[in-house]
Amino acid sequence: MARDKTVYTCSACGGTNPKWLGKCPHCGEWNTLEESVAESAGGPRHRFQSLAKAQAVMTLADIEAADVERQPTGLAELDRALGGGIVEGGVVLIGGDPGIGKSTLLLQAAERLAQHLKVLYVTGEESGAQVALRARRLGLAASPVRVMAEIQLERILAAIETEQPRFCVIDSIQTLFSDALTSAPGSVAQVRECAAQLTRAAKAQGVAMVLVGHVTKEGALAGPRVLEHIVDTVLYFEGDTHSSFRLVRAIKNRFGAVNEIGVFAMTEKGLKGVSNPSAIFLSTHGAPVPGSCVLVTLEGTRPLLVEIQALVDSGGAAPRRLSVGLDRDRLAMLLAVLHRHAGVACMDQDVFVNAVGGVRIGEPAADLAVLLAIQSSLRGKPLPRGFLAFGEVGLAGEVRPAPRGQERLREAAKLGFAVAVVPKANAPKGESRSFEGLTIHAVERIEEAIEVVRAL
Numbered sequence: 001m002a003r004d005k006t007v008y009t010c011s012a013c014g015g016t017n018p019k020w021l022g023k024c025p026h027c028g029e030w031n032t033l034e035e036s037v038a039e040s041a042g043g044p045r046h047r048f049q050s051l052a053k054a055q056a057v058m059t060l061a062d063i064e065a066a067d068v069e070r071q072p073t074g075l076a077e078l079d080r081a082l083g084g085g086i087v088e089g090g091v092v093l094i095g096g097d098p099g100i101g102k103s104t105l106l107l108q109a110a111e112r113l114a115q116h117l118k119v120l121y122v123t124g125e126e127s128g129a130q131v132a133l134r135a136r137r138l139g140l141a142a143s144p145v146r147v148m149a150e151i152q153l154e155r156i157l158a159a160i161e162t163e164q165p166r167f168c169v170i171d172s173i174q175t176l177f178s179d180a181l182t183s184a185p186g187s188v189a190q191v192r193e194c195a196a197q198l199t200r201a202a203k204a205q206g207v208a209m210v211l212v213g214h215v216t217k218e219g220a221l222a223g224p225r226v227l228e229h230i231v232d233t234v235l236y237f238e239g240d241t242h243s244s245f246r247l248v249r250a251i252k253n254r255f256g257a258v259n260e261i262g263v264f265a266m267t268e269k270g271l272k273g274v275s276n277p278s279a280i281f282l283s284t285h286g287a288p289v290p291g292s293c294v295l296v297t298l299e300g301t302r303p304l305l306v307e308i309q310a311l312v313d314s315g316g317a318a319p320r321r322l323s324v325g326l327d328r329d330r331l332a333m334l335l336a337v338l339h340r341h342a343g344v345a346c347m348d349q350d351v352f353v354n355a356v357g358g359v360r361i362g363e364p365a366a367d368l369a370v371l372l373a374i375q376s377s378l379r380g381k382p383l384p385r386g387f388l389a390f391g392e393v394g395l396a397g398e399v400r401p402a403p404r405g406q407e408r409l410r411e412a413a414k415l416g417f418a419v420a421v422v423p424k425a426n427a428p429k430g431e432s433r434s435f436e437g438l439t440i441h442a443v444e445r446i447e448e449a450i451e452v453v454r455a456l
């Protein structure tokens with residue numbers, strides 16, 4: 001019986017219990033018992049086996065390390081996020097909202113790779129016929145990709161063993177279940193167990209594997225935040241489903257750089273790479289409007305120009321601060337800095353900020369653009385045409401430099417921007433106030449930046 005093979009382990013103290021309880025009988029913590037596979041004879045050894053191949057102890061200098069060999073997927077933008085391509089035995093987790101295009105992307109990559117390698121596409125969410133239909137729509141009718149519609153882990157592992165694919169897609173990890181556990185597919189225990197077993201199989205057999213994970217409402221990969229440490233690479237597929245642009249972002253990569261992004265556009269013929277994306281996140285206003293400021297953000301190695309919009313409107317007793325694509329806590333902090341150091345008060349106002357086009361901006365270099373957009377909306381006065389800003393703003397009101405400022409400025413100049421407010425350390429050295437046709441205003445403090453903008 002499957003039931004005998006599972007125990008409930010407390011995530012706080014590690015104590016076990018044969019049944020689920022709300023409160024751990026060992027340490028008294030609530031809600032910490034999680035189902036796991038019982039460690040019977042021979043079990044623990046198997047379970048704690050390293051995911052990498054066993055090797056003798058050696059001096060670091062003596063270990064021969066050839067650079068890992070990468071197989072490009074043929075989708076240049078995906079390869080960029082992956083750090084060049086897929087790696088033998090490397091496991092990639094790709095997370096994203098439902099409907100964003102994960103299955104489409106992977107089917108396209110699978111089809112390209114199938115020209116050179118044996119590819120297995122395991123679908124737990126759609127039937128084989130649905131995958132075939134999608135392939136037709138993408139114009140991949142005569143594809144050699146092997147497809148398996150299955151959700152039981154043991155059968156999938158057996159198929160990997162017999163098919164011997166070099167590249168395998170699991171779509172999605174949340175639909176799989178292992179016979180060893182009684183909990184439902186999608187539960188933390190199932191997701192963790194299935195991912196660990198698949199990872200072990202990938203490493204043992206040298207299969208490059210991609211696990212698809214859905215993001216829950218909270219934004220974490222469903223339960224599967226727990227997977228991020230198991231896999232080698234974590235990619236997020238994001239974007240606004242109402243616009244056609246999608247970003248693939250590397251969050252963790254054992255084989256390459258992180259924060260590198262790939263940009264795609266969703267078309268009726270699937271995803272198309274956008275090789276020159278710097279200006280796609282600018283909205284097109286006929287004339288400058290209040291509350292809008294362009295930011296040059298640096299994602300991995302490429303600069304992107306993104307429009308930050310702010311709307312300040314008189315609020316009620318408890319004014320709201322909402323942000324889309326930017327961190328809300330940081331917004332609250334910036335409003336406090338704006339008030340204390342520049343004397344611009346939004347205390348009784350609702351403040352909304354938005355990064356246009358569904359991009360998510362994590363870097364603090366967005367601060368200055370956010371504050372200038374808010375100030376512009378509050379005053380009801382647009383920033384001049386061709387204006388941009390970047391720089392981090394600290395609690396003391398200082399404007400700190402952003403990494404690789406010259407590159408950001410160069411990109412903006414190339415796109416015809418005219419005026420920039422930037423941190424002093426990012427401005428060109430010497431007396432010159434212009435940079436490749438851009439007029440540069442270097443500032444050290446937020447109040448200085450506000451002064452500069454008022455005078456423009």
Ligand code: TYD
Nearest residue numbers: 098099100101102103104266267268269270
């Ligand atoms: P899908 O890959 O199924 O998303 P996920 O696997 O992340 O849930 O793609 C979802 C959307 O993409 C779907 O709503 C329709 C759209 N789409 C296109 O616009 N063009 C296409 O060629 C395809 C295949 C899908």
Ligand code: MG
Nearest residue numbers: 102103125171
């Ligand atoms: Mg899908």
